[in-house]
Amino acid sequence: MLLMKRLLIALFCILSLPVFANEPAATQAEATEKEAFNPGEMILHHIGDSHEWHWFSTDNNHLTTYLPIIAYRPGQGLTVFSSKRIAEGEAYEGLKLEHEHLVAEDGGKVYDFSLTKNAFALLLSSIMMLVVFSIVANGYKKRQGSAPKGLQSFMEPIIMFIRDEIAKKSIGPKYERYMPYLLTVFFFIWFNNLLGLTPGAANLTGNIAVTLTLAMLTLLITLFSSNKYYWGHIFATPGVPMWLRPIMIPVELIGVITKPFSLMVRLFANITAGHIVILSFISLIFIFRSIAVAPVSLAFGLFINVLELLVAILQAYIFTLLTAMYIGGAVEEHHDADLQIGGGDGAAPAHGHGH
């Protein structure tokens, strides 16, 4: 009963948040001198990428790690310098930051290869993954043929779950080729989801560029491992009359793109939404300008944070499972029975067009 009540309050808070969020923004225009707290801006700043790693601020000081700016301009070549030089909006070597976006003063084209907060977090998490799994792999070398121990015994059931429940069931007999990608993608998303929940860390898996890249890799692997049945299904969907093909072929082709698109959006939206909700609860304290709100904010923030721990592994699982299903659909050997039934995807649950 108490939990229900709390949930209702939480729901109310979330629903009424945009009102609070808009209020200061509206008043800000009138009284620009008074530096009002803008939760929308704060949240977007926190979930977005940045050219510096801002840890925390006191009244006078900021603790910030300035990351390198790497820019390529056609004709001018590569420029590398610390982001400290342009942190306060000033220009350096003809480059400046506009809302965390690197632009050239002369309006020319700039390719921004900077090691941003996300790129830096990506490097750190990658090193962490390499360290963790070399320890695990070492465990197998050290205790060959005997029971796993320590980190190895923690990771083993997860690896076996991905192999037995995801790869074997969704892909079938050819699963072994795809195991490295599935395992890497699963642990990459999981590790970075968890790291993203760490205070002060970057929101890597909630960044559309990262999820886009992962989804693209899934799409490429699916396309490169597809067999004639996969394309046959797209260009001559079994059981569909000839005159419907002009409609069905574009629909099926769009389906090829929407699968990875859904992967990209799902991961991005889930992780970003979790961060937004937590940040919103914390913002309530500053919106009400009252310490009395803090316990409520913290309680809900904590609740959502714990929920996010679950979402972290769940999203990694879903991304991996769907990737395995798409690959499974591409490498599947169809039987003649499928043509007779003509039901298409209804008969084969592994396809999962709707995801």
Added chain:
Amino acid sequence: MQIVTPEFGLIFWQLVIFLVVLFLLAKFAWKPILSSLKEREDSIETALRMADQAKLEMQLLKASNEKLLAEARQERDRMLHEATQMATQLIDQAKNKATEEGGRMIVQAREAIQNEKNAALAEVKNTAAQLSIDIAERILRRELTDSAAQQQLVDSYLKDVKLN
């Protein structure tokens, strides 16, 4: 809008770093881990299969042992039976032989007795004849002297003979 606009730079880093991580992990982590897992599963499976086989073999061995035991028991019974049979046969044979021998000996004894008896009788006859001759001789000798005394003598001799 900015958060749904993928940054070119981050795509680049993500692609490069992810592929490097994928390559390194595939080579140095997933390959040994997956092969070790497979190896262990295989070894467990072989061990289980071998245990099953050993169990089957044990059962077979036990069955053959039991068969052997039963055969041995049968053999022993047969041998015992045969031995008993032979023993009884031997005893019977011996008994028969003994009886036969006894019978034969009795017959022989009887024969010997008969012979002895015959010999004794013959000797008695001979002795009697001799005596008769002796008596007759003596009588003949006395007759030459006194006829009354001769008669008396003959009588006394005869009396003697009768006593004999």
